[in-house]
Amino acid sequence: xxxxxxxxxxxxxxxxxxxxxxxxxxxxxxxxxxxxxxxxxxxxxxxxxxxxxxxxxxxxxxxxxxxxxxxxxxxxxxxxxxxxxxxxxxxxxxxxxxxxxxxx
Amino acid sequence: xxxxxxxxxxxxxxxxxxxxxxxxxxxxxxxxxxxxxxxxxxxxxxxxxxxxxxxxxxxxxxxxxxxxxxxxxxxxxxxxxxxxxxxxxxxxxxxxxxxxxxxxxxxxxxxxxxxxxxxxxxxxxxxxxxxxxxxxxxxxxxxxxxxxxxxxxxxxxxxxxxxxxxxxxxxxxxxxxxxxxxxxxxxxxxxxxxxxxxxxxxxxxxxxxxxxxxxxxxxxxxxxxxxxxxxxxxxxxxxxxxxxxxxxxxxxxxxxxxxxxxxxxxxxxxxxxxxxxxxxxxxxxxxxxxxxxxxxxxxxxxxxxxxxxxxxxxxxxxxxxxxxxxxxxxxxxxxxxxxxxxxxxxxxxxxxxxxxxxxxxxxxxxxxxxxxxxxxxxxxxxxxxxxxxxxxxxxxxxxxxxxxxxxxxxxxxxxxxxxxxxxxxxxxxxxxxxxxxxxxxxxxxxxxxxxxxxxxxxxxxxxxxxxxxxxxxxxxxxxxxxxxxxxxxxxxxxxxxxxxxxxxxxxxxxxxxxxxxxxxxxxxxxxxxxxxxxxxxxxxxxxxxxxxxxxxxxxxxxxxxxxxxxxxxxxxxxxxxxxxxxxxxxxxxxxxxxxxxxxxxxxxxxxxxxxxxxxxxxxxxxxxxxxxxxxxxxxxxxxxxxxxxxxxxxxxxxxxxxxxxxxxxxxxxxx
Numbered sequence: 001x002x003x004x005x006x007x008x009x010x011x012x013x014x015x016x017x018x019x020x021x022x023x024x025x026x027x028x029x030x031x032x033x034x035x036x037x038x039x040x041x042x043x044x045x046x047x048x049x050x051x052x053x054x055x056x057x058x059x060x061x062x063x064x065x066x067x068x069x070x071x072x073x074x075x076x077x078x079x080x081x082x083x084x085x086x087x088x089x090x091x092x093x094x095x096x097x098x099x100x101x102x103x104x
Numbered sequence: 105x106x107x108x109x110x111x112x113x114x115x116x117x118x119x120x121x122x123x124x125x126x127x128x129x130x131x132x133x134x135x136x137x138x139x140x141x142x143x144x145x146x147x148x149x150x151x152x153x154x155x156x157x158x159x160x161x162x163x164x165x166x167x168x169x170x171x172x173x174x175x176x177x178x179x180x181x182x183x184x185x186x187x188x189x190x191x192x193x194x195x196x197x198x199x200x201x202x203x204x205x206x207x208x209x210x211x212x213x214x215x216x217x218x219x220x221x222x223x224x225x226x227x228x229x230x231x232x233x234x235x236x237x238x239x240x241x242x243x244x245x246x247x248x249x250x251x252x253x254x255x256x257x258x259x260x261x262x263x264x265x266x267x268x269x270x271x272x273x274x275x276x277x278x279x280x281x282x283x284x285x286x287x288x289x290x291x292x293x294x295x296x297x298x299x300x301x302x303x304x305x306x307x308x309x310x311x312x313x314x315x316x317x318x319x320x321x322x323x324x325x326x327x328x329x330x331x332x333x334x335x336x337x338x339x340x341x342x343x344x345x346x347x348x349x350x351x352x353x354x355x356x357x358x359x360x361x362x363x364x365x366x367x368x369x370x371x372x373x374x375x376x377x378x379x380x381x382x383x384x385x386x387x388x389x390x391x392x393x394x395x396x397x398x399x400x401x402x403x404x405x406x407x408x409x410x411x412x413x414x415x416x417x418x419x420x421x422x423x424x425x426x427x428x429x430x431x432x433x434x435x436x437x438x439x440x441x442x443x444x445x446x447x448x449x450x451x452x453x454x455x456x457x458x459x460x461x462x463x464x465x466x467x468x469x470x471x472x473x474x475x476x477x478x479x480x481x482x483x484x485x486x487x488x489x490x491x492x493x494x495x496x497x498x499x500x501x502x503x504x505x506x507x508x509x510x511x512x513x514x515x516x517x518x519x520x521x522x523x524x525x526x527x528x529x530x531x532x533x534x535x536x537x538x539x540x541x542x543x544x545x546x547x548x549x550x551x552x553x554x555x556x557x558x559x560x561x562x563x564x565x566x567x568x569x570x571x572x573x574x575x576x577x578x579x580x581x582x583x584x585x586x587x588x589x590x591x592x593x594x595x596x597x598x599x600x601x602x603x604x605x606x607x608x609x610x611x612x613x614x615x616x617x618x619x620x621x622x623x624x625x626x627x628x629x630x631x632x633x634x635x636x637x638x639x640x641x642x643x644x645x646x647x648x649x650x651x652x653x654x655x656x657x658x659x660x661x662x663x664x665x666x667x668x669x670x671x672x673x674x675x676x677x678x679x680x681x682x683x684x685x686x687x688x689x690x691x692x693x694x695x696x697x698x699x700x701x702x703x704x705x706x707x708x709x710x711x712x713x714x715x716x717x718x719x720x721x722x723x724x725x726x727x728x729x730x731x732x733x734x735x736x737x738x739x740x741x742x743x744x745x746x747x748x749x750x751x752x753x754x755x756x757x758x759x760x761x762x763x764x765x766x767x768x769x770x771x772x773x774x775x
Contacts, residue, residue: 023268023269023273023307023308026307026308027307027308029307030305030307033302034302034303037302037303052275053268053273053275053276054268054273054274054275054310054312055268055273055307055308055310057275058307058310058311058312059305059307061294062294062298062302062305062311063302065302066301066302086275089275089278089279089282090274090275090278090289090292090312090314091289091290091291091292091314092292095292
C-alpha cells in the first residue's frame with residue numbers, strides 16, 4: 001500500500017492506482033483523488049493495475065470531469081494492459097484520455 | 105464501505121450448479137431415449153449457461169471457460185444447427201461428469217482444471233470449430249419463443265446505484281456480450297443522481313449507463329442470459345438492430361426476462377449425527393419451516409395455559425391440567441415430527457443417479473435394460489439417504505451384471521430381449537422399504553452352494569433350503585461370478601452391502617426364483633435419532649427393545665422349553681424352534697427373574713432370523729431418543745445405544761441384530 005500515495009512535485013500531483021483497483025479499493029482511491037481534485041495538474045499512474053472494475057473506471061471518469069471543471073489538467077504516467085482493456089470495454093478510453101492505444 | 109464479499113454466495117452457487125447438472129444429466133438421458141422435446145435442450149442450455157455466469161461472477165475461471173465451450177456447442181443444438189446424436193450426448197454426459205469434478209475441486213479450493221478437463225474442453229472446442237455438419241436445418245416449429253435477429257441487438261442499459269454492490273460488474277457483463285457478437289459502445293453516460301461535487305461521490309455506487317450495439321447472429325435469449333444476473337439492478341431495453349419490418353417486435357423496452365430470485369435456503373440445518381464429514385446443509389422447503397413455526401405457536405399457547413393453571417392451582421382445575429398436559433404431549437409429538445421432517449429428503453436424490461448408471465452399464469455389457477422407478481418421492485432421513493447410495497449402487501450393478509442376461513440368452517429362455525430393473529421405495533410401518541428387482545436369471549443356487557462348500561462355509565452334502573442358500577451370498581468374501589468383471593468383481597461383496605445397511609439400523613434380504621429374477625429388499629428406519637421401543641425390565645435395569653423388531657411377546661410354560669445338548673434352551677414357536685436368550689445372563693443383570701414361567705419371552709426378528717429374549721416384565725411402549733453409547737462410553741455387544749427415561753434414569757437399547765447373532769451363534773455352537 002505504501003507506494004499508492006499522492007505525491008506532489010512542482011504543482012503536479014501524482015496519484016498511483018493500486019494493483020487491485022476494484023470496488024474494495026475505491027474508497028481509499030477516492031480519498032486520494034479528492035485531495036488531488038483542486039490541483040492544477042494531476043498525473044495518474046496506472047502501470048501497476050492488474051485488476052480493475054467498473055467502480056474504478058467510473059471514479060476515474062468522474063474525477064477527470066471534476067478536475068476539468070476546476071481547470072486542472074489530467075495526464076497519465078502510463079496504464080497497464082488490464083486498465084486499457086477494461087476502459088475500452090466500457091467505452092471510456094477517450095473520455096479518460098488514456099494513452100492512445102488500439103484496444104485489443 | 106468495504107468490498108462485497110462474494111464468498112458468502114459460493115455455497116449457494118455450488119449447490120445450485122450441482123442441481124443444474126443433475127437436471128442437465130436427466131434431460132440428456134431423456135433426449136438419449138429418443139425424446140424430441142425442444143424444452144429439454146433449453147433445460148440443458150440454461151443449466152450450462154447459469155453455471156457459466158455464476159462461475160464467471162465468482163472468478164472460477166476454469167469452470168467458466170469449460171462451460172463456455174459446452175454452451176457454444178449447446179447453442180448449436182438449440183438452434184437446430186447441430187443434430188442430437190448418441191455421440192454428442194455421450195460427450196455432453198462426460199462434460200457433466202467433468203463439471204461435477206471441477207465444481208467439487210473448486211469448492212475445496214483446489215484448481216478445477218486438470219488434464220482430463222482440458223482434454224474434454226479441447227474435444228468440445230474442436231467440435232464447435234469444425235462446424236455443425238448440418239448446412240441448413242429445417243426451421244423449428246414456431247413453438248420456440250426464441251427469435252434470431254440476423255443483424256443483432258441494440259441495448260440500452262442503465263445501472264441502478266446498487267449494481268456494483270451486489271457483486272455485478274459491467275466490465276464482465278460486456279465481456280460476455282463480446283463473446284456473443286461484435287460489441288460496440290455507442291455512448292456512455294452518467295445518470296442524474298451523480299453528485300455535483302466529486303468529494304460527495306460514493307465510489308461503490310454506480311451512476312453509469314450505456315448504449316450498446318451487439319452485431320451478429322445472436323439470439324435474444326443469449327443476450328437476456330448475459331443480463332440474467334443483474335436482476336433488479338438495472339434498467340434494460342433490448343431492441344433488434346435494424347429489424348426487418350416484418351419481424352415481430354420483441355417487446356421493445358421490455359425488461360429482460362429475468363429468472364425468479366434464487367431461492368434462499370430457508371434454513372440450514374446441520375446434521376445431528378455429529379460426523380464432521382457430514383456437516384453439510386439441507387435446503388428445506390418453506391412449508392416445512394412454516395409447519396414448525398405453527399407447532400411452536402401451539403406450544404407457546406399450551407405453555408402459557410399450563411403456567412396459568414400452575415400459578416393459581418386449585419384441585420377443581422385438575423381436569424384442565426390433564427387436558428393441558430395432553431395437549432402438550434400432542435404438540436410435542438407433532439413438533440418432533442415436524443422437526444424430523446426437516447431432515448427428510450426424497451429418495452429421488454439417490455434414484456436419480458441410476459438412469460445414467462444403467463445406460464452406461466447397458467453399453468458396457470451389451471445388455472438391454474429398462475429401468476422402472478417407483479416411489480421416488482418417498483422421504484427419508486438425510487443421513488440415511490447419504491449412506492444408502494453406495495449399497496444401492498452395488499445392488500443395481502449386481503442386478504445388471506449378474507442378474508440380467510444378455511439379449512440372446514434371454515431370447516433362448518423365452519423372455520423379451522430387454523430386461524427390466526425395478527427400483528421401488530415406499531413406507532411400511534416405521535420403515536422405508538427399498539426394493540431392487542430384476543427379471544433376470546435369479547440366483548444360481550448350484551453355483552452358490554458349490555462356492556460355499558469350496559469356501560468351507562457349509563459342509564458338503566449339507567441340505568440347505570432356498571432362503572439359506574440366498575443367505576450365503578451375504579457371507580464375507582463371497583463372490584460366484586465366474587470371472588471378476590470390472591463392475592462387480594471389486595472385492596466388495598454383498599457382506600459389505602449388508603454391513604452398511606446394518607450400520608444404518610436396517611436390514612437387507614433377497615428372494616430369488618430361478619429363471620424369473622431376484623428381488624433385494626432393504627428395510628431402513630425412517631430416522632436414526634428416535635425409535636419406538638418396548639420398555640422391559642431385567643432385574644434392576646431397564647432395556648428398550650426396538651418395536652420394529654418385535655414379533656410377539658409371550659409367557660412360556662416350563663414344559664414348552666427344551667434344553668438341547670449344549671445346555672441352550674429352545675422353544676417351539678410357529679413351526680420352528682427358536683433359541684432363548686436370557687438377557688440377564690447376556691448382560692449380567694442382578695436380581696433378574698430366572699424361571700421362564702415368571703418372565704416374558706419377547707420374540708424378535710432380524711433379517712429373517714428370530715430368537716426369544718427372556719425379560720422380567722414389559723412396562724409399555726415409548727419413543728426413545730437414541731444417545732450413542734459408543735460416543736459417551738464404548739461399544740457394547742448387544743446394545744445399540746442408550747436413552748434417558750422420563751424419570752431421569754438411563755435405559756439401554758437392545759441391538760436386536762447383535763442379540764440374534766449371539767443367540768444363533770450359541771445355537772450353532774451347540775449343533
